[in-house]
Amino acid sequence: MHPAFSVVFLTTLIGVGQGLFLALYTGQVYSVFKVLPVQDSANFYGIGSGIAVIFAASGLLASFFHLGHPERAWRSAARWRTSWLSREVIVLPAFMGVTALYGLVHYSGWNPVLFTLRGTVEVDLSLLIGAINTVIAFALFLSTAMIYACIKFLQEWASPLTVVNYTLLGSASGFTLATAFAAYQGSDLTQFYGAWAIILTVAGFITRLSSLIRNARIKHKSTIGTAIGIRHAKIVQKSQGFMTGSFNTREFFHGAPASVFTAVKWLFLITVFPVPIFLLSIGLAAQAAAVLVLAFVVQYLGLIAERWFFFAQSNHPQNLYYQTV
Amino acid sequence: MTQLALVIDLNVCVGCHACVTSCKEWNTSGTAGYMSDMNPYGKDPTGTFFNRVQTFEIGEFPNSETVHFPKSCLHCEDPPCVPVCPTGASYKRESDGIVLVDYDKCIGCKYCSWACPYGVREIDEHQKVMKKCTLCVDRIYDQALPERERKPACVLACPTNARLFGDVNDPASEAAVAIRERGGYQLMPEWGTKPANHYLPRRKTSITIHEDELVRVDNPLKKERQLPMPDKDAPTLDDVTSW
Numbered sequence: 023m024h025p026a027f028s029v030v031f032l033t034t035l036i037g038v039g040q041g042l043f044l045a046l047y048t049g050q051v052y053s054v055f056k057v058l059p060v061q062d063s064a065n066f067y068g069i070g071s072g073i074a075v076i077f078a079a080s081g082l083l084a085s086f087f088h089l090g091h092p093e094r095a096w097r098s099a100a101r102w103r104t105s106w107l108s109r110e111v112i113v114l115p116a117f118m119g120v121t122a123l124y125g126l127v128h129y130s131g132w133n134p135v136l137f138t139l140r141g142t143v144e145v146d147l148s149l150l151i152g153a154i155n156t157v158i159a160f161a162l163f164l165s166t167a168m169i170y171a172c173i174k175f176l177q178e179w180a181s182p183l184t185v186v187n188y189t190l191l192g193s194a195s196g197f198t199l200a201t202a203f204a205a206y207q208g209s210d211l212t213q214f215y216g217a218w219a220i221i222l223t224v225a226g227f228i229t230r231l232s233s234l235i236r237n238a239r240i241k242h243k244s245t246i247g248t249a250i251g252i253r254h255a256k257i258v259q260k261s262q263g264f265m266t267g268s269f270n271t272r273e274f275f276h277g278a279p280a281s282v283f284t285a286v287k288w289l290f291l292i293t294v295f296p297v298p299i300f301l302l303s304i305g306l307a308a309q310a311a312a313v314l315v316l317a318f319v320v321q322y323l324g325l326i327a328e329r330w331f332f333f334a335q336s337n338h339p340q341n342l343y344y345q346t347v
Numbered sequence: 348m349t350q351l352a353l354v355i356d357l358n359v360c361v362g363c364h365a366c367v368t369s370c371k372e373w374n375t376s377g378t379a380g381y382m383s384d385m386n387p388y389g390k391d392p393t394g395t396f397f398n399r400v401q402t403f404e405i406g407e408f409p410n411s412e413t414v415h416f417p418k419s420c421l422h423c424e425d426p427p428c429v430p431v432c433p434t435g436a437s438y439k440r441e442s443d444g445i446v447l448v449d450y451d452k453c454i455g456c457k458y459c460s461w462a463c464p465y466g467v468r469e470i471d472e473h474q475k476v477m478k479k480c481t482l483c484v485d486r487i488y489d490q491a492l493p494e495r496e497r498k499p500a501c502v503l504a505c506p507t508n509a510r511l512f513g514d515v516n517d518p519a520s521e522a523a524v525a526i527r528e529r530g531g532y533q534l535m536p537e538w539g540t541k542p543a544n545h546y547l548p549r550r551k552t553s554i555t556i557h558e559d560e561l562v563r564v565d566n567p568l569k570k571e572r573q574l575p576m577p578d579k580d581a582p583t584l585d586d587v588t589s590w
Binding site: 023088089090092093094095097098099100101104105106108109111169172173174175176243244246248249250251252254256257258259260261262263264266267268269270273274338339340341343344 | 364367390391392393394395396399400401402403404405406407408413414416418427430431432433434435436452453454455456458460461462463464465466470474475527532533534535536537538546548549562
């Protein structure tokens with residue numbers, strides 16, 4: 023497939039937003055159970071949620087550049103019963119809205135205690151909104167990944183690993199950003215977020231590597247023989263019906279030389295996983311917020327390469343019809 | 348349930364591209380708007396087409412043959428492009444099984460083209476909506492046309508009658524009979540899309556002749572006997588036997 027940068031930015035940016043929100047809420051839940059110290063509502067959760075909304079909104083903005091008719095985008099919520107894309111179109115604004123609400127409740131300080139669990143755990147409004155938004159965040163990971171994983175003949179994508187990778191890589195980048203954010207805020211949660219960022223990055227490395235190994239061994243069901251319905255060991259295309267390209271040759275081939283393709287794979291394998299882990303370790307040990315920001319920037323740029331490779335690696339069966347001019 | 352479709356006979360397709368040009372001509376002049384071309388007279392012309400003829404070589408010389416392969420939307424009975432459409436612009440008609448795009452609802456997200464294994468959907472670079480073969484839906488029901496012309500433009504244009512049009516679910520239709528009796532098959536059956544369009548395979552007409560069928564055992568007139576010819580009055584086999 024030809025990687026569209028609008029979609030590359032959409033999927034990576036909203037992943038950071040979702041991961042950052044999940045990090046903030048994890049911190050809050052831990053503090054409710056008195057495992058971690060309570061953070062300042064307005065400065066920490068309020069501004070943190072604002073950053074998460076900005077990332078998700080930038081992703082949404084990027085997605086509009088993918089559309090031929092962005093002014094009709096509202097129509098795309100119609101077919102949520104059958105289309106994962108439609109589901110994403112509904113869940114993404116919901117995530118942005120509820121994250122903004124979560125941030126607003128914290129920022130304004132209007133956060134009444136709704137009920138008390140077992141007489142000790144006070145459940146306030148933000149905790150309830152956050153719980154709902156956690157479900158929405160995971161639903162968004164699911165719908166984004168299922169857009170790709172549900173197309174069964176794009177065999178590189180049609181795997182549960184796609185959903186796992188989107189979830190883990192989005193969460194990892196969000197937790198890395200949360201680490202840098204907490205460090206700038208001088209929060210006690212820096213070490214907590216940093217540890218989770220490293221754990222999620224390692225987990226993401228394992229699952230992304232699994233999908234790379236799976237895809238390297240993949241056996242495509244469609245062949246030129248099934249494509250034109252003729253059984254012969256040697257079938258060579260002599261003409262694709264036109265000389266100078268069409269939508270079929272532009273949309274479904276990445277067009278990059280094999281050397282670039284391989285280079286991007288190694289680039290993302292290095293910049294998404296070992297380098298951020300190294301920078302996070304240094305930043306956490308030395309209490310250097312700038313190094314933690316660098317860890318996030320490197321990981322995010324690496325994720326752009328990762329997503330480019332994700333699209334470029336999938337082989338569409340229609341390419342069997344377009345092998346020779 | 349009616350399922351209109353094309354049946355394409357690869358045995359007689361000569362790869363003349365008449366179906367391609369007639370399709371473009373008819374559909375670019377239609378009420379749904381033109382099928383745009385980019386740079387049509389320039390260096391790298393490209394444009395929107397619903398139908399293409401491709402050419403494949405099967406085998407290796409001298410045991411090779413050329414197969415011309417027309418490809419357009421197959422109007423699948425279980426079309427994977429329809430459920431993925433977020434707006435409902437892409438739909439399959441209940442009444443006749445034609446898969447269509449509502450150009451006024453399409454947002455141009457291209458997701459349906461990703462979800463089609465056959466690569467028969469194309470985005471129109473000017474109108475920015477997804478387009479595909481409509482089986483000339485504006486023509487096949489047009490009461491103003493004589494009945495014999497109520498067929499897709501490609502079918503009417505084919506000089507070798509390689510394209511048959513009809514309801515593949517009606518056992519008596521020309522298309523269904525051709526599929527049944529001439530080995531009609533579907534493309535990429537492995538994905539369960541159940542394409543309505545079928546292809547008829549290449550066929551070789553051959554007979555087996557044995558040696559003894561070339562030389563007549565009995566030769567009553569002695570026409571093929573070695574020279575010199577025997578006397579006409581000499582007895583023939585019929586004279587000496589009594590059957």
